[in-house]
Amino acid sequence: MTAIGREMKELIPELSELCREVMEEVIKIYDEGGKLKVNRKTDGSPVTNADMIANEIIVNGLKKITPGIPIISEEMPLPEYRDRKNSDYLWMVDPIDGTYGLIERSGDFTINLALIKDHAPVIGMVGVPVSGEIYSAVAGGGAQVEKNGHRSHLEANIFSKKDRGLRFICSPNQEMEKLTNYFEKFDQPRLKYRSGTIKFLLVASGQADIYPSIRRINEWDTAAGQLIIEEAGGVVLRADNDQPLKYNKPDLRNPPFIAYGDIKDFP
Structure with a gap:
């Protein structure tokens, strides 16, 4: 039994139901483009x-599922560090990660939920509205994907840095020229581009091997995806010191990082 009064895995069915509700509301707006209203x-x-509707549903749902646990959401005023630094648990939420994917209708947008304890994610959930998939992980309990009532265990691809043709998944919005020297370390690397948390999911499911990010993206962008990769057998590490990303920091932005599948020869 945890300090929240329930075992972590017991929260997954309710969180999945909540995530499914959000996905259904968001996809209604996505499918009828005229309903989407964009501000800055x-x-x-x-x-x-859609971001704001998703945020309202998620926040109200989390308050019912885990009463009293603080919530940090991209679409809410951020609490000062002094008010959250001693929290045993807190939720890190991105109601819609990849808003550009929603606006541009690329399909690369997700609903991200992560429960943080001791500066690390212990529950991670990512919903993909366009596919209907829900990816989830509990620390120490593995990772899975659920679609149409069917659950599958996630396993990252096992590989060596020396392998030829490793599959890199990259953000189309980062300055790729800054990664030129990095890619030269590998034998005929293959590069593909996707947006948002989709990249984490591709690594966790074995469809990509490495996701390098030189951008300083926020904690709510990475927390759920990090745990899903870790529980699928991979790692997500800072680019500067090979340490795992930490959460609920004074500065909620992450340093540059690299997400690996099940790499055999690390470091």
Whole structure:
């Protein structure tokens, strides 16, 4: 029994139901493009009515499932560090990760939920509205994907850095020229591009081997995906010191990082 009064795995069915509810509401807006309304935040990034609807459903749902656990969401005012630094648990939420994918209708957008304890994710869940898939992981309990009531265990691909043709999945929005020297270390690497948390899911499911990120993206962008990769046999590490990403930091932005599948010769 945990401090939240329940075993972690016991939360998964309720969280899945909540995630499914959000996905259904978001896909209604996505399928009827005229319903999507786009505004701009103070930093210039886009936010849509779908983001706000998803946020409301998630926050209300989490308050019922885990009463009293603080929630950090991209679409809510962020609490000061002094008010959250001593939290035993907290939720890290991105109601829609990949808002550009929603707006541009690429399909690369997800619903991200992660429960943080001791600066690490202990529950991670990612819903993919366009496919209907829900990926989930519990620390020490493995990772799975569920679609149409069928659950499959996730296993990252086993590989060596020396293997020819390793599959890299990259963000189309980062400055790829800064990664030129990195790719030269590998034998005929194959590069593909996808947006948002989809990249984590491709590594966790064995469809990609390595995801390098030189961008400083936020904790709610990575927490759920990190745990899903870890529980599928991979690792997500800072690019500067090969340590796992940490959560609920004073600065909620992550340093550059590299997500690996089940790499045999690390470091």
